[in-house]
Amino acid sequence: MSGWLAVAGLGPGDAALLTPEVSEALSRATDIVGYGPYVARVSARPGLVLHPSDNRVELDRARHALELAAAGRRVVVVSSGDPGVFAMASALFEAVEVEPRFAALDISILPGITAMLAAAARLGAPLGHDFAAINLSDNLKPFALVERRVLAAAQAGFALAFYNPRSAARPHQFARVLDLLRGCCEPGRLIAFARAVTTPDESLQVVTLAEAVPEMADMRTVVLVGNADTRRVGRWIYTPRSAGGVR
Amino acid sequence: MSGWLAVAGLGPGDAALLTPEVSEALSRATDIVGYGPYVARVSARPGLVLHPSDNRVELDRARHALELAAAGRRVVVVSSGDPGVFAMASALFEAVEVEPRFAALDISILPGITAMLAAAARLGAPLGHDFAAINLSDNLKPFALVERRVLAAAQAGFALAFYNPRSAARPHQFARVLDLLRGCCEPGRLIAFARAVTTPDESLQVVTLAEAVPEMADMRTVVLVGNADTRRVGRWIYTPRSAGGVR
Structure with a gap:
């Protein structure tokens, strides 16, 4: 055999x-x-x-x-x-x-x-334009590198997907990520917390960056941050296909 | 009904x-x-x-x-x-x-x-660490924005996935993207061209950035660029889970 x-x-x-x-x-x-x-x-x-x-x-x-x-x-x-x-x-x-x-x-x-695409589908189309996927855990990289990547991607206009945003062992780092985002994105930026997507425990929450608090995430959550154009339509959120003023 | x-x-x-x-x-x-x-x-x-x-x-x-x-x-x-x-x-x-x-x-x-994850699976695990997905078409955004995002993501150490890298209508822009990458990444950086993945027309090609030429891509190709740690092992390429000197 x-x-x-x-x-x-x-x-x-x-x-x-x-x-x-x-x-x-x-x-x-x-x-x-x-x-x-x-x-x-x-x-x-x-x-x-x-x-x-x-x-x-x-x-x-x-x-x-x-x-x-x-x-x-x-x-x-x-x-x-x-x-x-x-x-x-x-x-x-x-x-x-x-x-x-x-x-x-x-x-x-x-x-x-993968979780971010299952979550995106439940929410509408928040990753419908350029996006970056970042593992927020500092188990295998320095947290300074996490911070640098979050900032670089947000400043360049990517939508963001965060894996492993927050755990019992590191409850404070996600608060730091939210602060970083508040420093470079407008308060109305949409952020979605998708927990245990497609399971019986599924929960979805969409708030603005101003409303977001770290406790909205745990280890079963994938967090999606829209780009500056991401918006609500009906019960969904979506990111348009166009950017930079092109229609 | x-x-x-x-x-x-x-x-x-x-x-x-x-x-x-x-x-x-x-x-x-x-x-x-x-x-x-x-x-x-x-x-x-x-x-x-x-x-x-x-x-x-x-x-x-x-x-x-x-x-x-x-x-x-x-x-x-x-x-x-x-x-x-x-x-x-x-x-x-x-x-x-x-x-x-x-x-x-x-x-x-x-x-x-999605194509980048099917391609990654065929190649090994090139997107095994933080990565960014970018649509290289300027159909719905200015090409300057494409350039800015490619540079920002490469400089922040993301692996990259490029959708719609090159078409008959815009044969020259992908050459510009390769030039940008050569300006900020080492010549040995691995880049993979995955065409028509999982179909009878599938072809996979892994080269270094120094060896890459625009003609390796067309509209049926997804292009994956490793980060600085992406390497070959046997017939595969993979990106380690750790970064920034953490083991």
Whole structure:
């Protein structure tokens, strides 16, 4: 038996957003590897071994998955959303770089619906023009770099999507990000807090930058900040396709 | 009969990347509205009316779809990729803004796998850290704004995804973008040209910024530019999760 490894995106939560490609990989797998809550989204069946692990052990998890595939197992590493966006695909290639023998394995990355695009769809079309995606966690980068990127992108007129905006371990940094935005954007700038999108816990909140408070975000929230043209229409928000005075 | 309108993302091409949510909407629709090549991806069946239209008539198309839904039809407006990323969702809300009576309609946006994430998955994990998505077309914005955003994002260390990099009507602007990047990034910076990803015409090319020439891109290409840490491992490229010296 020849082993393989797929890093698969489960989408934001709703099974109706899981691609057939990922469903097929899950149905052919012998082993599912991933953060516990994501592994729990895969249906158990005879012969399928589940390997749930804790958060923040991405490299160990990747190495374990690679070892299983090298031993001939058919392994799916599950990520929420898209595996290439602040998720397991980069960790997997970091592990391959450390042990180049793994590069000969049959590896594939299976895309999924990432949180910012699921949230944007629920809200209307807030990312309908140029946008930037920023992971606000300083777990793997200095917070000064987060600040620099937020400012640069906002000043250049990008809409923004923030992943991992706020956690119990770092409750104050998102307040700093809001202050930075207030320093360079008008008070009426629209900001959306989309929590647990497409799950039974979904909540959506759209406010102005003047009204935004840090407590509107937690680790299950993706935060979308419009550009200067982003506006409300009916119950939606959207960003026009044109910019800079061109119509 | 009560009409509805869904703006649906068909993904990059492969039917295995079409979400069940979109498949379900297509199966319940009475009318499919969209740019001809995208409408052609929907299977014909008795009772389903196809309304293919030309490129660059997005507002007319949106208004037509809204009129159909207002008349009680079940309408799916099809986009390639994700409808919220440089596609039909913004155009639809622009049309609603012009005629607010449409805001009372049953409208939903159904996300899809957008080209940059499908391309990233094929290539490895080049967008594994903070990144910006920029539409290089100056159809609806001044090219000076494109230039400003490319520079700002590259200088702030974002990986970049370029949509609509180059067309027959504007063959020279992408050369200017490459020159801008060469002015602020090292010559070994990795740049990937992903054309018609997941279709039979798919081609992937990874070169350095020094090696890149404008002819590597056309309108079916999404261009991904790594950040300073993006590197090759085996046959893939990936961007590490860490930055700024943090490990």
